[in-house]
Amino acid sequence: MELDHLKKSFSALHSKLERLSISDKNELFHKAYIHNPWFTFDNLKLAWKGMLVLLEPQKVATWLDQYDADRSNAKNVGVIMAGNIPMVGFHDFLCVLLSGNRLQGKLSSQDKYLIPFITECLIGIEPRWQSLIEFTDNMKGVDALIATGSDNSARYFHYYFKDIPHIIRQNRTSVSIVDDNTTTEQLEGLGDDIFTYFGMGCRNVSHIFLPKGYDLGKLDSAWKKWQDLMDHHKYANNYFYNKSILQVRQAPYFDFGYVLLEENLDWVSPTSLLYLEFYDKLSEVKQRINQNENKTQCIVADPEVFDRAVPFGKAQFPKVDDYADNVDTMAFLAKI
Known part of the structure; x- marks a missing residue:
């Protein structure tokens, strides 16, 4: 045609x-x-x-x-x-x-x-x-x-x-970088990037980098609109299951009542659980991202913090030329 x-x-x-x-x-x-x-x-x-x-x-x-x-x-x-x-x-x-x-x-x-x-x-x-x-x-x-x-x-x-x-x-997932200058509006956008589609897409954030000493209450306040996720029986089942696993492991965790947060270096977290990683310097974060590039779909951050960043709240709205895994599908198809 x-x-x-x-x-x-x-x-x-x-x-x-x-x-x-x-x-x-x-x-x-x-x-x-x-x-x-x-x-x-x-x-x-x-x-x-x-x-x-x-x-x-x-x-x-x-x-x-x-x-x-x-x-x-x-x-x-x-x-x-x-x-x-x-x-x-x-x-x-x-x-x-x-x-x-x-x-x-x-x-x-x-x-x-x-x-x-x-x-x-x-x-x-x-x-x-x-x-x-x-x-x-x-x-x-x-x-x-x-x-x-x-x-x-x-x-x-x-x-x-x-x-x-x-x-x-x-398997790929997305990560986010939060710093001390991240605004409440940006944190609310991050909530959309995490919880939309119950966090089950490769463009959903499952691992967050935070500066050491960061007040996690800021996250909870910005994400309150998502507490209704617990009304969905499948999501709630995942939440209670993952909470029980954390308790059996005797792992320290934070509980917002609708999402669990654990300090963990793993990249991909299960539904209803977010992994946190605390940093001293942004250079450490960039090194970690480079090490896990083949597992990463999006980096959600302020573009002034990370030059390849997807802005907060925009991860679930790819453009037509945003290719999964950064592999140009149209260029591939043009050559077969």
Whole structure:
């Protein structure tokens, strides 16, 4: 399909999804929530908003103009999608189709309805997409692969798909740097970066660097709006489980009543638990981040503190050219 036609199709998709009736959207969200209770209506609304941001026509057009892809020879690109947060595989879906390739997608068992709904809307706009999109559990015959999963599944993917071009993503998380100049407003934004999607995304902060002697009461005050997380039974179960583990280990911890905080050098923390690391000098923090670069998705901080920082409160709103693991998916697809 020609580039101009691709742009028009996805521009029309943006308009259609943006104008989707409340009743149709609620029906879709209800189906997704019943299937996976982690997908609450609030989280689904946020993911939908983020998806519309990715589809903004002018931004998509500017983005696509940066790449010189051969769209006359579509390849079968397998995409194995994660399901930790709603529509987490949408960016790969977008990249494969807009690069002129055919999508052979494996949906997560946790997220079975959202992207197929969007696909139906796209085919309704342009029926030719029907032959270019397939959802299947079978990855045989793919010319290239994009897979997102755990560290264990990544080892399997690397072995099984070693002979074809591939992008294989594994466990990553995000970290934050707080200093004595961090404002209350920034701490409130950090709360969004931590607790949105129950902290289950790779762009969620799970490890925080704090100056030694920092008053943790500032964090609790800034994050109070998130105490309703405990009304969600799955989150509450994780909270009580992790609290019991900390008590059995006799590990010192802080308890805000809706999140647990432990001083711990590990990078990835479980749901409802945050790891804290105290520092004397920012140079120590930068060294730690460099040492764990292959485990890190975002660094949330004031840009004046860390030059590659995502501003507080913005971690869950990636731009269309923000690529997971800093691997340019479109450049990869242009070369296969």
